[in-house]
Amino acid sequence: MLHDRGCWYNLTAALTILTRKRMAKSVRNEFLRATGELDAIREITEEKQMYDAREKASLDIQSNLIDARQEGIEIGEQRGKLKASVQIYEGLLGESVTSDSELNSQTIESLESLVTQLQKRLRNRTS
Numbered sequence: 001m002l003h004d005r006g007c008w009y010n011l012t013a014a015l016t017i018l019t020r021k022r023m024a025k026s027v028r029n030e031f032l033r034a035t036g037e038l039d040a041i042r043e044i045t046e047e048k049q050m051y052d053a054r055e056k057a058s059l060d061i062q063s064n065l066i067d068a069r070q071e072g073i074e075i076g077e078q079r080g081k082l083k084a085s086v087q088i089y090e091g092l093l094g095e096s097v098t099s100d101s102e103l104n105s106q107t108i109e110s111l112e113s114l115v116t117q118l119q120k121r122l123r124n125r126t127s
Contacts, residue, residue, distance in 0.1 A: 082111035089118035
């Protein structure tokens with residue numbers, strides 16, 4: 001009977017060791033699988049962040065181009081109005097009308113100044 005207990009003890013100890021090894025291997029495999037999934041999630045997250053950053057930069061560039069284009073249109077319209085005003089006032093004063101090409105070479109500030117001068121001359125003439 002004592003011999004049976006020793007065998008039973010050895011069998012139980014062997015099963016315990018075997019079970020622990022299998023559990024350790026199972027836990028290790030599960031851990032490796034989980035870390036692999038976490039790595040994949042991290043890579044997807046980093047790729048998404050990079051994609052989002054590229055998309056934002058692209059949208060910012062497009063927005064800046066639209067703003068610049070609109071600003072250019074507004075400046076062109078302002079120049080056109082000033083040039084037309086200069087030519088109309090010159091015509092009303094009986095002077096030779098300055099050509100578009102000559103007016104194109106002037107800054108907006110100088111066109112504004114010229115319009116102001118012509119307006120004053122026209123007012124003084126009619127007073």
